[in-house]
Amino acid sequence: MRCEIVAIGTELLLGTVVDTNSSWIGEQLALAGIDNLFQVKVGDNFGRMESTIRQALERSDAVICCGGLGPTQDDITREVIAKVMGVELRRDQAIADEIRRRFKIRGRTMSANNLRQADIPVGARPIPQMPGTAPGLVCPIGEKVIYAVPGVPREMKEMVLGTVIPDLAKRSGQAAVIRSRTIRTWGLSESGIDEMLTERMAELDKLGNPTIAFNASGIEGIKVRVTAKCPDEETALRVLDNEERIIRSILTDAVFGLDDESMELVVLNMLDKRGMTVAAAEPVTGGILASRMSAIDTEFRTFRGAIVSPDLIPRSGPGIAGEVRAADLAKKVADLNQTDVGLACIAPDGTEGQPPGTVFLGLSIRGAAQGERVVLPGNRAMMREYAVINLLNFLRKSLAA
Amino acid sequence: MRCEIVAIGTELLLGTVVDTNSSWIGEQLALAGIDNLFQVKVGDNFGRMESTIRQALERSDAVICCGGLGPTQDDITREVIAKVMGVELRRDQAIADEIRRRFKIRGRTMSANNLRQADIPVGARPIPQMPGTAPGLVCPIGEKVIYAVPGVPREMKEMVLGTVIPDLAKRSGQAAVIRSRTIRTWGLSESGIDEMLTERMAELDKLGNPTIAFNASGIEGIKVRVTAKCPDEETALRVLDNEERIIRSILTDAVFGLDDESMELVVLNMLDKRGMTVAAAEPVTGGILASRMSAIDTEFRTFRGAIVSPDLIPRSGPGIAGEVRAADLAKKVADLNQTDVGLACIAPDGTEGQPPGTVFLGLSIRGAAQGERVVLPGNRAMMREYAVINLLNFLRKSLAA
Numbered sequence: 001m002r003c004e005i006v007a008i009g010t011e012l013l014l015g016t017v018v019d020t021n022s023s024w025i026g027e028q029l030a031l032a033g034i035d036n037l038f039q040v041k042v043g044d045n046f047g048r049m050e051s052t053i054r055q056a057l058e059r060s061d062a063v064i065c066c067g068g069l070g071p072t073q074d075d076i077t078r079e080v081i082a083k084v085m086g087v088e089l090r091r092d093q094a095i096a097d098e099i100r101r102r103f104k105i106r107g108r109t110m111s112a113n114n115l116r117q118a119d120i121p122v123g124a125r126p127i128p129q130m131p132g133t134a135p136g137l138v139c140p141i142g143e144k145v146i147y148a149v150p151g152v153p154r155e156m157k158e159m160v161l162g163t164v165i166p167d168l169a170k171r172s173g174q175a176a177v178i179r180s181r182t183i184r185t186w187g188l189s190e191s192g193i194d195e196m197l198t199e200r201m202a203e204l205d206k207l208g209n210p211t212i213a214f215n216a217s218g219i220e221g222i223k224v225r226v227t228a229k230c231p232d233e234e235t236a237l238r239v240l241d242n243e244e245r246i247i248r249s250i251l252t253d254a255v256f257g258l259d260d261e262s263m264e265l266v267v268l269n270m271l272d273k274r275g276m277t278v279a280a281a282e283p284v285t286g287g288i289l290a291s292r293m294s295a296i297d298t299e300f301r302t303f304r305g306a307i308v309s310p311d312l313i314p315r316s317g318p319g320i321a322g323e324v325r326a327a328d329l330a331k332k333v334a335d336l337n338q339t340d341v342g343l344a345c346i347a348p349d350g351t352e353g354q355p356p357g358t359v360f361l362g363l364s365i366r367g368a369a370q371g372e373r374v375v376l377p378g379n380r381a382m383m384r385e386y387a388v389i390n391l392l393n394f395l396r397k398s399l400a401a
Numbered sequence: 402m403r404c405e406i407v408a409i410g411t412e413l414l415l416g417t418v419v420d421t422n423s424s425w426i427g428e429q430l431a432l433a434g435i436d437n438l439f440q441v442k443v444g445d446n447f448g449r450m451e452s453t454i455r456q457a458l459e460r461s462d463a464v465i466c467c468g469g470l471g472p473t474q475d476d477i478t479r480e481v482i483a484k485v486m487g488v489e490l491r492r493d494q495a496i497a498d499e500i501r502r503r504f505k506i507r508g509r510t511m512s513a514n515n516l517r518q519a520d521i522p523v524g525a526r527p528i529p530q531m532p533g534t535a536p537g538l539v540c541p542i543g544e545k546v547i548y549a550v551p552g553v554p555r556e557m558k559e560m561v562l563g564t565v566i567p568d569l570a571k572r573s574g575q576a577a578v579i580r581s582r583t584i585r586t587w588g589l590s591e592s593g594i595d596e597m598l599t600e601r602m603a604e605l606d607k608l609g610n611p612t613i614a615f616n617a618s619g620i621e622g623i624k625v626r627v628t629a630k631c632p633d634e635e636t637a638l639r640v641l642d643n644e645e646r647i648i649r650s651i652l653t654d655a656v657f658g659l660d661d662e663s664m665e666l667v668v669l670n671m672l673d674k675r676g677m678t679v680a681a682a683e684p685v686t687g688g689i690l691a692s693r694m695s696a697i698d699t700e701f702r703t704f705r706g707a708i709v710s711p712d713l714i715p716r717s718g719p720g721i722a723g724e725v726r727a728a729d730l731a732k733k734v735a736d737l738n739q740t741d742v743g744l745a746c747i748a749p750d751g752t753e754g755q756p757p758g759t760v761f762l763g764l765s766i767r768g769a770a771q772g773e774r775v776v777l778p779g780n781r782a783m784m785r786e787y788a789v790i791n792l793l794n795f796l797r798k799s800l801a802a
Contacts, residue, residue: 013437015428018421022442027416036414037449041423041440048438279710282688286695290688290709298781300684300711307713308691309680309706309738337710380699 001172002035004056008067008077009151010043021066021156031213031227032165032178044068049080053146057084061144062168064160067151069134071113077148081139082121084146089119095126095135102133129162131155138167145171169229179236180227183247184261185254186393190214190222196250197224210243219385221256221263253397263392264292270399271302271341276365278395279337280306281313281329281344284359289343289388304337322348323371326362331369341365343395345387357383361391363398370398402573403436405457409468409478410552411444422467422557432614432628433566433579445469450481454547458485462545463569465561468552470535472514478549482540483522485547490520496527496536503534530563532556539568546572570630580637581628584648585662586655587794591615591623597651598625611644620786622657622664654798664793665693671800672703672742677766679796680738681707682714682730682745685760690744690789705738723749724772727763732770742766744796746788758784762792764799771799 005025011017022039029036037060042052049068056063068077082089096118103110117134120126127136127149136159137148147164149156169178185193193214201212210228226243230236248255257266271278280289290306297303307313314332316325326346334342344362348354357376362369372394376386406426412418423440430437438461443453450469457464469478483490497519504511518535521527528537528550537560538549548565550557570579586594594615602613611629627644631637649656658667672679681690691707698704708714715733717726727747735743745763749755758777763770773795777787 012424013427013440014431015424015426018419018424020419023413023416023419025416026414030415037444037446038453039414039442043438045438052439282691283701283706285692286699287683287688287691287707287709290683291686291692294687294709295782295785298687304712305684305708305710306688307706307708307710308688308695309708310701311705311738312708337712381696384696 001062001168002037002060003029003062003064003168004060005036005039006049006052006056006063006065007039007041007151008044008049008065009041010045010074012041012067013043021151021153024153024157025064025066025160028160028165029168031180031225032169033211033227033229034165034168034172044074044076046076046080046083049076050083053080053084057141057144057146062171063144063146064164065146065148066156069117069136069148069150071111071116071133075116078116078119078121078137081124081137081146081148085121085123085139085141087122090122091115092118092120092126092135095120098130098135099133127159127163129158131158136163138163178227178229179233179240180225181240181244182259183224183226183244183251183255184221184257184259185224185251186221186256186263186389188222188251188254193222193224193251193254197247200246200250210239212243212247219382219389221389224251253400256393256396262292262296263389263396264289265296267392267396267399268293268297268302270396274399276340277302277304277337278341278343279304279333279339280342280391281333281346281362282306282308283310283313284345284347285384285388285391288384289345289391292388304339307333307336318349321371322346322354322358322360323362323373325349325371326360327364327369327371328362330362330364330371331367334364341395342369343391345391359383359387361387361394363391363394365395365398402463402569403438403461404430404463404465404569405461406437406440407450407453407457407464407466408440408442408552409445409450409466410442411446411475413442413468414444422552422554425554425558426465426467426561429561429566430569432581432626433570434612434628434630435566435569435573445475445477447477447481447484450477451484454481454485458542458545458547463572464545464547465565466547466549467557470518470537470549470551472512472517472534476517479517479520479522479538482525482538482547482549486522486524486540486542488523491523492516493519493521493527493536496521499531499536500534528560528564530559532559537564539564579628579630580634580641581626582641582645583660584625584627584645584652584656585622585658585660586625586652587622587657587664587790589623589652589655594623594625594652594655598648601647601651611640613644613648620783620790622790625652654801657794657797663693663697664790664797666697668793668797668800669694669698669703671797675800677741678703678705678738679742679744680705680734680740681743681792682734682747682763683707683709684711684714685746685748686785686789686792689785690746690792693789705740708734708737719750722772723747723755723759723761724763724774726750726772727761728765728770728772729763731763731765731772732768735765742796743770744792746792760784760788762788762795764792764795766796766799 005022012019124137124139132155134150139146149159228236228239287308293303329344330342342364361372376383413420525538525540533556535551540547550560629637629640688709694704730745731743743765762773777784
């Protein structure tokens with residue numbers, strides 16, 4: 001089963017908008033075991049769109065067209081697909097009513113243009129997911145198929161996951177339901193995880209289902225993705241639950257979360273569950289930890305804040321080891337902010353002769369403070385990001401212990 | 402003159418890496434007045450790469466191939482281009498020596514594989530810019546041309562700006578030198594800038610050179626790009642200097658910087674020049690301002706830090722207007738940090754009945770404090786980013802006044 005992606009929009013060629021949609025769809029296709037050999041970007045031009053879609057349909061079994069479904073005169077994906085199908089456009093009254101209804105709900109005036117979005121090629125069917133006002137389309141052509149989805153990422157994603165991928169799976173004669181789960185880890189190397197999972201992967205190779213793939217995502221850690229192909233949703237979830245349990249038992253506390261859970265979200269949830277609050281001293285990380293925590297905890301209920309100013313941060317005397325100074329500072333920042341937990345990251349004090357990238361992490365939980373020395377890779381910007389995630393991971397592991 | 406972009410690499414199709422290279426090259430082509438009608442992503446596969454490049458060469462005058470120039474067996478762009486050109490690969494001894502030299506300088510051991518990078522199609526010439534170990538190539542085919550550049554963004558950019566765009570300009574019979582400058586603004590709307598520049602743009606339309614384009618880039622502000630096509634570098638720079646002067650005289654203090662200058666860089670430079678230091682209170686912006694300032698001023702020499710914790714921030718009594726509270730806080734945070742300048746952003750106190758998105762900005766310069774009320778668009782994450790840039794812009798305008 002081969003599926004090609006055609007991203008439509010002159011703004012993509014001009015570089016005004018980076019085409020992240022195709023990358024995302026490519027990832028979903030790979031996850032679902034569907035081959036994607038080409039991705040093409042083309043401007044809002046009838047002739048070039050037509051030839052691009054025709055070529056894609058020739059060399060692949062399915063084509064996903066992304067973009068050009070809006071209400072303006074530029075948006076001609078519907079027209080081009082109708083031409084390729086050799087059919088007319090016809091107004092779908094149910095969709096037209098739905099579009100009217102949505103404008104009404106949002107209290108916005110609908111211009112007549114918007115009803116163009118209800119004009120669909122004869123033989124096409126609308127995609128049931130419709131998070132915006134642009135309906136997506138499934139357009140069969142003989143044994144093959146063209147999908148049309150909007151360029152708005154949120155709308156596109158809902159349609160691709162809800163209809164396109166399942167439809168492709170069905171067409172490819174695969175099991176009806178494909179579900180995946182990402183198990184997120186921190187602290188292990190990709191080759192380390194590979195080694196630890198070798199045996200399990202060999203077993204899965206024999207079973208054929210589920211499958212496992214890795215993805216090293218820098219400061220997001222290494223992701224282990226489990227994909228299950230099953231006859232129904234319930235079975236798929238059971239397979240994923242079981243595999244997650246097995247992988248957790250192998251990778252133990254390197255696993256910090258699932259899917260879109262960030263390290264800071266996981267840590268905030270753990271603190272909430274324990275009724276604990278936290279504050280940080282950020283003379284090295286410069287406010288990055290605070291900005292990430294407060295992006296989630298916008299009311300500063302659990303994350304009570306941070307002190308970034310080096311001059312406002314209590315200093316330990318000279319000659320004290322970095323780990324001890326970091327632990328002290330963590331305790332002091334917790335005291336100052338009256339929180340249960342204090343976090344701190346400091347640099348070597350210049351007398352320690354440490355290799356570049358060395359920082360000391362301090363953690364204080366209800367008065368019990370500890371320090372840790374880490375050597376971080378990359379340039380200064382990278383190093384700061386790594387320091388933040390290491391510091392949060394230090395807290396996570398201590399809370400979980 | 403039409404130029405097509407072919408991005409090479411299976412990782413691009415799988416979504417492991419987002420193809421930002423094509424977007425960037427597309428932008429440069431647009432700036433240089435060269436049409437780019439298609440961008441294609443293809444995996445590391447000989448047959449598919451060959452057919453993609455052949456098709457691109459058929460429908461365009463030039464093709465930029467990006468990626469696949471590395472030393473591993475996957476990297477077959479050189480071989481594919483030789484096939485399309487109908488020639489052999491031959492080792493270029495000068496390049497081979499250069500590659501050896503670079504490894505030696507960096508103290509790295511060179512594997513034999515790396516010399517594959519010196520094998521270039523007969524008739525091709527290496528691109529003189531070579532920031533890494535992969536040489537780029539200019540490969541003429543009759544009247545047309547294929548350029549090969551590495552997928553590493555930094556290396557690619559240097560080659561595209563240094564050789565590809567000038568070579569394309571020469572081939573298109575355009576003037577030899579194309580140079581552009583981005584004038585960065587904050588505080589005006591795109592339509593506002595459009596209106597203010599209408600007259601000047603009409604004049605330039607008649608002159609034909611330089612040209613002006615806009616680009617609204619969210620929290621980066623609205624960018625006005627001036628592009629000059631001239632017989633030589635010196636003339637181009639003179640044209641750009643002159644146009645910059647004219648645009649600055651029209652947009653006045655909405656202009657905050659040029660090219661890659663961020664708002665925080667501009668503000669830090671202004672403070673440095675005046676021998677002033679700054680600190681911030683971030684109960685709303687949550688450390689974003691601090692993380693951006695300290696990313697540049699890593700030693701906290703000018704930006705002395707921030708307090709994020711709402712509980713550690715001095716409060717004004719109830720019933721005091723938001724602007725006054727923000728100004729007070731700015732003064733207090735400067736006092737606490739012993740800085741010349743204090744910045745603060747606070748939320749309405751709940752009794753003020755303000756519309757969503759309202760925040761108060763406070764600025765204190767050597768004891769003289771002022772406050773400002775702004776209503777910011779977007780969701781909370783956007784709002785925080787806009788608050789930071791508005792706060793920095795508040796300071797910038799006060800310093801410039």
